[in-house]
Amino acid sequence: MAVQKPSIPKGTRDFTPIEMVRRNYIFDTIRSVFKTYGYLPIETPAMENLSTLLGKYGEEGDKLLFKILNSGDYIDKVDQSIIKPGNSNQLSMAICEKGLRYDLTVPFARFVVQYQNELTFPFKRYQIQPVWRADRPQKGRYREFYQCDVDVIGSDSLLNEAELVMIINEIFTKLGVRTTLKINNRKILSWIADFIGYPEKLIDITIAIDKIDKVGIDAAIAELDGKGVSKDAIAKLHPILTLTGSNAGKIEKLRKMITDSEVGKKGVAEMEEFFEYLEALGHIKTEVELDLSLARGLNYYTGAIFEVKAKDVEIGSICGGGRYDDLTGVFGLKDMSGVGVSFGADRIYDVMLQLNLFPEKLLSSTKVMFTNFGRYEATYCLNAIRGLREKGISAELYPDATKLKKQFDYANKRNIQYVVIAGESEMQNRQFSVKNMTSGEQETIAFSNLNEYLLRKFS
RNA sequence: GUGGGGGUAGCUCAGCUGGUUAGAGCAUCAGAUUGUGGUUCUGAGGGUCGUGGGUUCGAGCCCCAUUCUCCACCCCA
Numbered sequence: 001m002a003v004q005k006p007s008i009p010k011g012t013r014d015f016t017p018i019e020m021v022r023r024n025y026i027f028d029t030i031r032s033v034f035k036t037y038g039y040l041p042i043e044t045p046a047m048e049n050l051s052t053l054l055g056k057y058g059e060e061g062d063k064l065l066f067k068i069l070n071s072g073d074y075i076d077k078v079d080q081s082i083i084k085p086g087n088s089n090q091l092s093m094a095i096c097e098k099g100l101r102y103d104l105t106v107p108f109a110r111f112v113v114q115y116q117n118e119l120t121f122p123f124k125r126y127q128i129q130p131v132w133r134a135d136r137p138q139k140g141r142y143r144e145f146y147q148c149d150v151d152v153i154g155s156d157s158l159l160n161e162a163e164l165v166m167i168i169n170e171i172f173t174k175l176g177v178r179t180t181l182k183i184n185n186r187k188i189l190s191w192i193a194d195f196i197g198y199p200e201k202l203i204d205i206t207i208a209i210d211k212i213d214k215v216g217i218d219a220a221i222a223e224l225d226g227k228g229v230s231k232d233a234i235a236k237l238h239p240i241l242t243l244t245g246s247n248a249g250k251i252e253k254l255r256k257m258i259t260d261s262e263v264g265k266k267g268v269a270e271m272e273e274f275f276e277y278l279e280a281l282g283h284i285k286t287e288v289e290l291d292l293s294l295a296r297g298l299n300y301y302t303g304a305i306f307e308v309k310a311k312d313v314e315i316g317s318i319c320g321g322g323r324y325d326d327l328t329g330v331f332g333l334k335d336m337s338g339v340g341v342s343f344g345a346d347r348i349y350d351v352m353l354q355l356n357l358f359p360e361k362l363l364s365s366t367k368v369m370f371t372n373f374g375r376y377e378a379t380y381c382l383n384a385i386r387g388l389r390e391k392g393i394s395a396e397l398y399p400d401a402t403k404l405k406k407q408f409d410y411a412n413k414r415n416i417q418y419v420v421i422a423g424e425s426e427m428q429n430r431q432f433s434v435k436n437m438t439s440g441e442q443e444t445i446a447f448s449n450l451n452e453y454l455l456r457k458f459s
Numbered sequence: 460g461u462g463g464g465g466g467u468a469g470c471u472c473a474g475c476u477g478g479u480u481a482g483a484g485c486a487u488c489a490g491a492u493u494g495u496g497g498u499u500c501u502g503a504g505g506g507u508c509g510u511g512g513g514u515u516c517g518a519g520c521c522c523c524a525u526u527c528u529c530c531a532c533c534c535c536a
Contacts, residue, residue: 010527060534063460103536131536136460138530147536207534296535316535344536373494408496423494435495442495 011135011143019349021362023146026175026345026352027128030148033171034126037163039150042125044107046132050099052331056106058203058299064133067096100132104149105300105327105340112153112338113331121154128345140315140347149321151340153328158270160339161304161323162277168308168319168341169286176357177348178311179318180287184294185271186301186322188254191264192240192292195257196233205229206295209241213293217241240292247275247290270303300324306341313351319343368395368454369416371407373423381422384432387451393458411437418454 008014015023047068054062074095075083082090101107104127112123128148137143150167152160165181172179193202208223221234240257243250251272258264271290278288286308296305303323310318321341328336352358368388370381381397388395398407411419421433421442430447434454445453 007527058534064534133535135534137528141535145536318536320536342536347536371494403493404495405492406496410496412497419496421494425494433495437496440496 009143011137011141013142013144018363022352022358023345023349025358025362026348027146027148029174030171030343030345031126031128033167033174034148034150037124037150037167039124039126042108042111042127043129044101044104044111044127046100046130047098048101048107048110050093050097052110053099053102053106056300056327056330057102061102064135065102066100066132066134067092068098068100070095070097101129102133103131104129104147104342105151105324108149108151108153108340109324109327109338110331112336113328113333116333122152122160123154124150124152126150140350142346145347146345148343148345149340151338153338153340154336156323156325156337158273158304159277161274162281164306164321164339164341165278165286165288166281166284168306169284171343172308173285175348175352177318177351177355178285179308180289180311182289182291182294182307182309183271183274184291184305185267186303186305187263187267187270188292189267189295191258191261191267192237194261194264195240196229196236198229198233201227201229203299205237209237209293210295212241243292247271247288250290250292251275267303274304296320296322300327302326303337304339308341310351313354315347315350317344318347318351363415366394366396366414366416367458368393368418368420369407369411369414370395370397370420370422371404372398372401374401377401377422377424377427380427381420384420384447384450388454391451391455393454418457420450 050065050067053065057064078091078094082094108125108127112119126149128146130144130146132144135141135143150164152163165183168179168181189206190199190202193199193205196205198205204227205224208220208227211223212220217238221238224234224237225231240254243253245253251268254264254268258268275290278284294305294307296307301322302325305322306320307317308319309315319341321339323337323339325337326334327338328334370378370385372378378397378401385395385397398410408419417437419435419437421435426432426444432445432447432450433442434445434450435442443453
């Protein structure tokens with residue numbers, strides 16, 4: 001039988017110990033900040049019923065769902081007439097009732113509705129789990145990746161938006177990633193669509209103006225033209241999108257433009273209140289900019305929308321989110337407004353790796369290694385090793401009595417700081433030789449003083 | 460879903476207009492050194508050149524198909 005090449009599915013990755021240590025550093029940082037703001041952890045299953053996932057992410061999103069084949073003789077239970085060429089879409093719906101989660105927000109909405117009587121509102125939760133998208137992988141895009149979500153649900157106060165910005169700022173400051181945070185408001189976008197006379201083209205318009213950043217305003221306008229937006233409308237749109245100045249200045253200009261739209265006024269008022277809170281919270285490192293060209297695709301957002309980009313690396317957004325007023329509505333719970341953002345751990349990893357932002361010392365696990373000269377000598381070390389571990393110093397004994405060169409090699413590669421040598425001569429004098437692997441210095445210590453000696457070294 | 464680049468040793472790659480036995484560096488293992496590493500020196504192992512077909516006296520190189528991968532678009536973390 002031919003051997004098979006070891007491989008993993010497209011867009012997925014294995015993580016080696018160094019990578020895991022670094023990823024955990026990111027997760028730990030994010031988690032610790034979430035906790036200090038009072039958010040509580042939850043987890044949901046990797047798979048959800050397709051009915052809870054479908055229709056929440058728009059047409060594009062539905063296509064990117066991984067579906068799970070039913071068990072058993074699923075083909076027998078299906079109307080045989082739908083099994084025909086070119087009908088795989090309908091067929092897949094008939095033979096799959098589960099799918100892998102596409103994000104953490106929709107499962108969270110389902111969770112909230114399901115446990116509404118047990119939860120205390122406003123409910124603040126965080127959730128760090130992988131999600132799956134049947135996208136075509138490329139730079140910074142994977143088919144399996146982790147999201148770190150924080151959401152508050154059951155409160156429409158804009159204090160929550162301000163708090164999320166503080167969280168974003170704190171996390172990226174701790175990780176050493178310089179970022180720009182763009183904020184916009186879906187209500188303002190919807191006023192824009194109204195204002196230029198195409199309220200029904202809101203989605204097309206937002207998608208087009210979202211690209212301004214990437215392809216330039218002219219190309220975005222060309223796209224709108226292609227979607228059937230009139231020249232007049234585009235002329236009305238242009239000055240809005242090219243608004244410049246401070247955040248307060250932009251808000252002021254918008255207020256003057258919006259005369260007869262309730263949604264528009266509400267959107268502007270929200271932004272004003274948000275910036276007021278943010279200012280009161282004091283100076284933060286993250287640059288926060290009101291950007292009217294920001295438009296997140298997910299169509300469940302209804303208020304503020306956020307997007308965070310790394311300043312020093314060209315990669316998609318590393319964090320994004322917004323307010324959704326009625327995500328729980330489809331599951332039968334009305335009037336539950338929520339806001340949340342999601343941190344893309346994998347992209348943050350890529351950014352930090354490229355900028356060399358991971359602390360050097362992350363990889364050292366074992367602090368002290370004992371060399372092994374044989375059964376008799378190894379026995380001499382065992383109790384000392386246990387003593388060190390009890391003091392919280394990670395220690396290990398090299399398991400085989402191979403030549404010392406090999407044992408030292410191992411210690412080097414593992415970044416072990418101290419090697420304890422206990423051979424015949426040390427045993428005769430009830431001693432240990434302790435070698436510092438960075439300086440190369442070696443000292444002889446009495447058997448009973450080893451703990452104390454090493455504790456002093458690590459204090 | 461659309462478009463481009465690429466698969467040669469464990470890793471990073473070289474390999475001329477097709478020509479004999481496919482190379483290098485790093486890594487691995489062994490020895491120089493039977494109780495001292497990260498430096499050095501010597502040697503060894505490791506490849507059906509992604510897979511399948513075709514052209515040719517002859518294919519790593521040319522042609523076709525297929526697969527995987529990278530990049531861009533779409534969309535997004």
